[in-house]
Amino acid sequence: MMWFWPPVQVRVIANAGHTYEVKSVEVAVEQMETWPLPETGKRGPKWRKAYKLCFDALEGMAEANDAGKAFEAAAKEAGVLRNIAP
Template sequence: MATLWFVPPVFVKTETEGGRHGCNNARAALEQLKTWTRRGPHWHKAWTLCLSALEDDPIDPHVIRKAFVAAAKEAEMYLSPE
């Protein structure tokens, strides 16, 4: 299984009050997506891309990052980098 790293990391909210997590690979993004309750079309696209990447499909990490950012914004989980 490939991890597919991307730079810069995408910062998202966590369940902890004021918490933030920096995702910099498909596996970490998928773990965060699992925890979100708001799941729209961008969430589904990011989920599918992350799963495919972890199954060794040749996906550009920048495509995964872009989809994850869109999903995070859609779910109101996105935090701008400090």
């Protein structure tokens, strides 16, 4: 697994109300595959960028932490980012 830090808290679409802590590139890809944008049902530009960056990281062409940051931006764009205070 390719890990990134800090983990990103997201709302699980298939299980409304639940929060999932994502801290690996592989799990980020799995989560992104469940996200359409709420208002349009389509995936946005930040989703496409994060999805590509995750695969680039898996192939050794990008850093896992960069993929994690892009994943967080995509989660915000999709309306699933959870801001959980410590």
